[in-house]
Amino acid sequence: MSEPVVHASALTKKYGDFTAVDAIDFEVAPGESFGLLGPNGAGKSTTMRMVGAVSARTGGELRVLGMDPDTHGPQIRAQLGVVPPEDTLDAELKVRDHLIVYGRYFGIPRSVCARRAEELLEFAQLTERAKAKVDDLSGGMKRRLTIARALINDPRVLMLDEPTTGLDPQARHILWDRLFRLKEKGTTLIVTTHYMDEAEQLCDRLVVVDHGRIMAEGSPAELIRTYSSREVVELRFGSDRNAAVAERLDGVGDRIEVLPDRILVYTANGEEVLEHLSRENLHPTTSLVRRSSLEDVFLRLTGRSLIE
Amino acid sequence: MSPRVSEDERGPEVSRTPSSAEAPSSADLVPRRRGLSALLPARVRALYAGNAHMLVVRGVLGARTNNWIVVLSGFFEPVFFLLAMGLGLGTFIGDVELANGQQVPYAAFIAPALLAVSAMNGAVYDSTWNVFFKMHFGKLYDAVLNTSMGPLDVALGEISYALLRGLVYATGFLTVMQVLGLNQSWTAILSLPAVVLIAFGFASIGMAVTSYMKTFQQMDWINFVMLPMFLFSATFFPLDVYPEVIQRLIQALPLWHAVELVRGLTLGQFGPQLLIHVGYFVGMIAIGIVFTTRRLRALFLD
Numbered sequence: 001m002s003e004p005v006v007h008a009s010a011l012t013k014k015y016g017d018f019t020a021v022d023a024i025d026f027e028v029a030p031g032e033s034f035g036l037l038g039p040n041g042a043g044k045s046t047t048m049r050m051v052g053a054v055s056a057r058t059g060g061e062l063r064v065l066g067m068d069p070d071t072h073g074p075q076i077r078a079q080l081g082v083v084p085p086e087d088t089l090d091a092e093l094k095v096r097d098h099l100i101v102y103g104r105y106f107g108i109p110r111s112v113c114a115r116r117a118e119e120l121l122e123f124a125q126l127t128e129r130a131k132a133k134v135d136d137l138s139g140g141m142k143r144r145l146t147i148a149r150a151l152i153n154d155p156r157v158l159m160l161d162e163p164t165t166g167l168d169p170q171a172r173h174i175l176w177d178r179l180f181r182l183k184e185k186g187t188t189l190i191v192t193t194h195y196m197d198e199a200e201q202l203c204d205r206l207v208v209v210d211h212g213r214i215m216a217e218g219s220p221a222e223l224i225r226t227y228s229s230r231e232v233v234e235l236r237f238g239s240d241r242n243a244a245v246a247e248r249l250d251g252v253g254d255r256i257e258v259l260p261d262r263i264l265v266y267t268a269n270g271e272e273v274l275e276h277l278s279r280e281n282l283h284p285t286t287s288l289v290r291r292s293s294l295e296d297v298f299l300r301l302t303g304r305s306l307i308e
Numbered sequence: 309m310s311p312r313v314s315e316d317e318r319g320p321e322v323s324r325t326p327s328s329a330e331a332p333s334s335a336d337l338v339p340r341r342r343g344l345s346a347l348l349p350a351r352v353r354a355l356y357a358g359n360a361h362m363l364v365v366r367g368v369l370g371a372r373t374n375n376w377i378v379v380l381s382g383f384f385e386p387v388f389f390l391l392a393m394g395l396g397l398g399t400f401i402g403d404v405e406l407a408n409g410q411q412v413p414y415a416a417f418i419a420p421a422l423l424a425v426s427a428m429n430g431a432v433y434d435s436t437w438n439v440f441f442k443m444h445f446g447k448l449y450d451a452v453l454n455t456s457m458g459p460l461d462v463a464l465g466e467i468s469y470a471l472l473r474g475l476v477y478a479t480g481f482l483t484v485m486q487v488l489g490l491n492q493s494w495t496a497i498l499s500l501p502a503v504v505l506i507a508f509g510f511a512s513i514g515m516a517v518t519s520y521m522k523t524f525q526q527m528d529w530i531n532f533v534m535l536p537m538f539l540f541s542a543t544f545f546p547l548d549v550y551p552e553v554i555q556r557l558i559q560a561l562p563l564w565h566a567v568e569l570v571r572g573l574t575l576g577q578f579g580p581q582l583l584i585h586v587g588y589f590v591g592m593i594a595i596g597i598v599f600t601t602r603r604l605r606a607l608f609l610d
């Protein structure tokens with residue numbers, strides 16, 4: 001196998017007494033689409049900043065494209081495209097100018113930047129807004145511009161930190177489509193998200209992170225297979241009755257999770273659970289059979305839900 | 309009014325400029341270190357890509373897109389002071405006698421001081437409030453630092469932009485002085501490089517100070533220091549009105565050196581004493597740059 005794009009071992013970041021990233025190990029292979037899944041504050045963004053050579057690590061080892069971020073920050077960043085969690089667009093400039101200026105921060109000649117800017121405006125469906133001020137764009141457009149901007153240096157690795165947070169469903173799907181095209185072209189993607197559907201859409205392989213540690217690693221399907229059952233039955237009996245009913249469900253399905261508002265029954269066959277309930281004369285106010293998701297994996301691993 | 313920097317004339321910063329139509333791979337696009345920066349120690353090189361001037365280009369472009377009228381307003385401030393104090397108040401005051409016995413009109417006395425003050429104000433504003441805002445609210449530097457640019461590029465780029473702006477204002481103000489007949493010597497033209505030197509000194513210290521600022525309340529302290537310095541640094545009246553002790557105190561402040569340097573040049577009191585003022589600012593720049601560079605890693609690469 002060729003040299004990994006990112007190699008991290010015992011990678012650690014501390015802020016005073018607080019350990020944001022706690023000795024994590026991972027590798028990202030060229031062309032791979034790698035995800036960090038976890039709740040807010042899990043250390044995902046801190047990890048991204050260390051890999052992006054904008055935050056010095058406290059301990060452990062880190063190689064990005066074969067180089068040490070501590071000593072080769074400018075050279076590493078030259079080959080990365082970064083989409084930060086919040087838009088950091090230059091509000092004082094016009095859309096096209098911003099793309100060109102950003103490219104020139106990399107030391108790329110103006111003529112090359114100008115040509116790429118046109119291509120990227122097309123890619124981000126912003127050609128008609130090229131002369132608009134950045135500040136006047138909608139949220140979805142700004143996000144697309146941020147992604148276009150991250151591609152101006154034709155990066156080997158595209159790093160996306162919460163790429164679709166705060167976007168409406170349509171804007172998210174447009175973005176996913178664009179990212180999918182990049183992935184097909186062979187760009188390495190590193191994505192953080194707290195949306196399980198996003199992780200399932202975009203990532204070949206992911207790590208589940210919580211409290212600065214890696215809880216599990218694998219493809220979305222593998223993780224679901226390993227840490228959850230095929231199906232989940234969601235039952236609501238009303239918040240005051242859930243706990244009492246849960247006791248009577250002992251032995252039903254593989255595993256039961258009682259949440260404040262609902263009971264989750266993990267099982268290979270959801271219909272069988274529902275039949276069992278009606279035989280026992282238990283009538284939930286609502287019931288739903290669905291396939292297991294990464295949300296369930298996360299719940300299983302940490303005892304908490306992903307979006308609180 | 310805003311200076312135009314041709315972006316095409318900036319030299320190629322790329323190791324191999326592609327001649328073919330084929331897009332260069334990103335590996336080709338690692339910026340080549342400019343001659344001098346290759347000599348820097350590794351610790352500094354990790355903070356510097358030799359591409360600082362792009363922030364100047366960005367600043368000019370931003371000013372052109374948006375707020376060139378705001379930028380222009382910086383030119384009028386000292387002109388208004390000169391008209392009100394120099395020409396208005398000056399008719400009641402008459403001439404001022406300098407240390408060497410030379411008599412000059414009041415307006416000619418305060419005009420060089422106002423030139424020095426505007427250099428200070430511009431440089432301090434750009435290196436403190438402007439940097440503070442871009443750092444904490446505009447998030448400009450977060451974006452810039454995701455490119456190959458390093459913190460030292462940011463510092464040098466922002467300081468250079470402040471100096472460029474200061475130079476444009478100074479040229480305008482010096483022209484006004486010339487038209488009003490307030491320049492008493494050909495050496496007045498040398499006040500342009502002097503103003504750049506002064507602005508550089510204030511900007512490099514200003515940036516170092518800003519690196520410690522976390523809130524707007526702390527930023528207000530800057531004004532608290534600047535205003536008395538503006539009023540009492542022999543700006544509007546000669547230093548000898550003060551008691552001896554206060555004179556020494558004022559002579560320790562940077563603005564006094566700035567005022568004396570520019571005044572010496574516009575009034576034609578050219579002499580070795582000016583070198584002391586120049587030396588003061590060279591020292592100030594050196595301290596400011598060392599300080600700022602040390603703080604940058606803590607600030608941007610936490």
